[in-house]
Amino acid sequence: ALTLKEALENVIPKKRDAVKKLKACYGSTFVGPITISSVLGGMRGNQSMFWQGTSLDPEHGIKFQGLTIEECQNRLPNTGIDGDNFLPESMLWLLMTGGVPTFQQAASLRKELAIRGRKLPHYTEKVLSSLPKDMHPMTQLAIGLASMNKGSLFATNYQKGLIGKMEFWKDTLEDSLNLIASLPLLTGRIYSNITNEGHPLGQYSEEVDWCTNICSLLGMTNGTNSSNTCNLTSQQSLDFINLMRLYTGIHVDHEGGNVSAHTTHLVGSALSDPYLSYSSGIMGLAGPLHGLAAQEVVRFLIEMNSNISSIAREQEIKDYLWKILNSNRVIPGYGHAVLRKPDPRFTAMLEFAQKRPIEFENDRNVLLMQKLAEIAPKVLLEHGKSKNPFPNVDSASGILFYHYGIRELLFFTVIFGCSRAMGPLTQLVWDRILGLPIERPKSLNLEGLEALTKAS
Numbered sequence: 001a002l003t004l005k006e007a008l009e010n011v012i013p014k015k016r017d018a019v020k021k022l023k024a025c026y027g028s029t030f031v032g033p034i035t036i037s038s039v040l041g042g043m044r045g046n047q048s049m050f051w052q053g054t055s056l057d058p059e060h061g062i063k064f065q066g067l068t069i070e071e072c073q074n075r076l077p078n079t080g081i082d083g084d085n086f087l088p089e090s091m092l093w094l095l096m097t098g099g100v101p102t103f104q105q106a107a108s109l110r111k112e113l114a115i116r117g118r119k120l121p122h123y124t125e126k127v128l129s130s131l132p133k134d135m136h137p138m139t140q141l142a143i144g145l146a147s148m149n150k151g152s153l154f155a156t157n158y159q160k161g162l163i164g165k166m167e168f169w170k171d172t173l174e175d176s177l178n179l180i181a182s183l184p185l186l187t188g189r190i191y192s193n194i195t196n197e198g199h200p201l202g203q204y205s206e207e208v209d210w211c212t213n214i215c216s217l218l219g220m221t222n223g224t225n226s227s228n229t230c231n232l233t234s235q236q237s238l239d240f241i242n243l244m245r246l247y248t249g250i251h252v253d254h255e256g257g258n259v260s261a262h263t264t265h266l267v268g269s270a271l272s273d274p275y276l277s278y279s280s281g282i283m284g285l286a287g288p289l290h291g292l293a294a295q296e297v298v299r300f301l302i303e304m305n306s307n308i309s310s311i312a313r314e315q316e317i318k319d320y321l322w323k324i325l326n327s328n329r330v331i332p333g334y335g336h337a338v339l340r341k342p343d344p345r346f347t348a349m350l351e352f353a354q355k356r357p358i359e360f361e362n363d364r365n366v367l368l369m370q371k372l373a374e375i376a377p378k379v380l381l382e383h384g385k386s387k388n389p390f391p392n393v394d395s396a397s398g399i400l401f402y403h404y405g406i407r408e409l410l411f412f413t414v415i416f417g418c419s420r421a422m423g424p425l426t427q428l429v430w431d432r433i434l435g436l437p438i439e440r441p442k443s444l445n446l447e448g449l450e451a452l453t454k455a456s
């Protein structure tokens with residue numbers, strides 16, 4: 001079977017030719033107007049980024065190389081033991097090459113990553129063990145990733161002048177695969193730092209898939225938990241692994257303009273290596289309007305539950321939401337910069353819970369999450385501010401992890417960070433394949449914008 005690198009090599013010439021042709025023949029074609037609202041409004045609607053792996057439709061949500069979540073679920077192989085979800089490894093292949101991997105290709109990528117990820121560099125171990133246990137887990141992740149720049153092939157070979165521009169992508173791919181492969185150990189290490197004095201909660205295995213390793217190292221699988229803190233039944237452990245596969249399989253990418261992807265791409269355009277670039281992306285993912293919203297949602301659900309007498313009391317829920325809105329706070333897990341319908345990733349997570357009614361029948365938080373999806377859009381519509389009153393990706397995920405026993409709320413975004421590596425790093429490889437330049441948009445000051453209004 002072809003390796004990922006060989007499969008990538010096969011598709012590169014055609015894409016390079018296509019870009020060359022666009023630049024030579026259509027370089028002056030207009031992509032769209034840029035308005036003052038866009039310049040002052042977070043660049044909304046401004047089509048000015050190149051992004052290959054995914055595209056977002058405001059009505060239908062994300063497509064991965066043209067495939068919807070449902071199509072990915074039907075077509076991407078699951079080469080793991082047990083389970084009904086495709087593996088994120090299969091998604092990585094799809095994003096990188098544009099094609100659905102065969103079972104064999106997906107299995108060999110799974111193995112390749114498991115081997116690449118078997119050990120963290122000793123200096124990264126040392127840095128992580130020196131961090132205070134109450135340091136924000138996303139700060140720990142960013143520090144861990146940035147420390148791995150010491151071993152970057154791209155940075156080393158670039159410094160030594162050993163690689164030419166057309167070859168930059170090869171070391172970028174190597175670093176990116178090593179980075180993605182290292183995430184189970186990094187994540188496990190951070191979780192054990194904050195919950196278990198840095199003592200391992202499980203074991204890494206080269207025989208299992210990326211998600212099973214993440215779950216084992218969080219101490220969430222039976223048999224691998226050296227501290228015996230895993231209280232899950234075998235079925236719950238398996239469900240948790242499948243939740244992890246589903247979650248990390250569909251959070252990989254959300255086209256290029258979201259904060260974590262955009263940041264990785266921008267920093268990478270300065271030829272910072274993948275470790276530095278993605279570490280910067282992680283810093284952006286840690287913001288409460290972006291990835292940290294998953295944690296905010298869990299806090300919000302728990303707090304609301306302790307303030308209402310029953311989930312069946314719709315008016316009490318509405319009053320609670322209005323209290324939040326009237327104090328100028330946002331309802332976490334609702335709204336989106338681009339989407340104008342319920343996020344299909346939210347729907348996929350919700351379906352995970354709906355397929356397991358007995359597991360969740362007594363979980364008031366999960367029940368409230370489902371109830372809110374009916375009530376909050378009505379309240380937000382009446383409020384009249386948010387352009388999208390529907391649940392977003394962060395509405396359901398955290399509370400499901402919480403259900404199975406991940407109680408460190410700040411940690412949820414680290415799991416998001418494991419998944420999100422795949423999309424932006426794929427794009428970074430393609431940025432180097434296509435020789436994209438350093439990004440340097442022109443900025444305007446207030447006087448400059450005012451001058452434009454006089455000219456029009």
Ligand code: NMX
Nearest residue numbers: 289290291293330331332333334335336337385386387388
């Ligand atoms: N609750 C209350 N107000 C909201 C909400 C919400 N959930 N969503 C938007 N608004 C407000 C927003 O603050 C803005 O108010 P103002 O004019 O006073 O500044 C107004 O509605 C218009 O905002 P939009 O244009 O609809 O949204 P925008 O594109 O600026 O921001 C989000 C998008 C996602 C940042 C915003 O909807 C939000 O803050 N949601 C809550 C936080 C959240 O769930 N973030 C997770 C996003 C997903 N992710 O993983 O990144």
Ligand code: MLT
Nearest residue numbers: 253254257258259337393
């Ligand atoms: C994401 O997955 O990055 C979020 O939905 C935010 C976005 O797309 O802007």
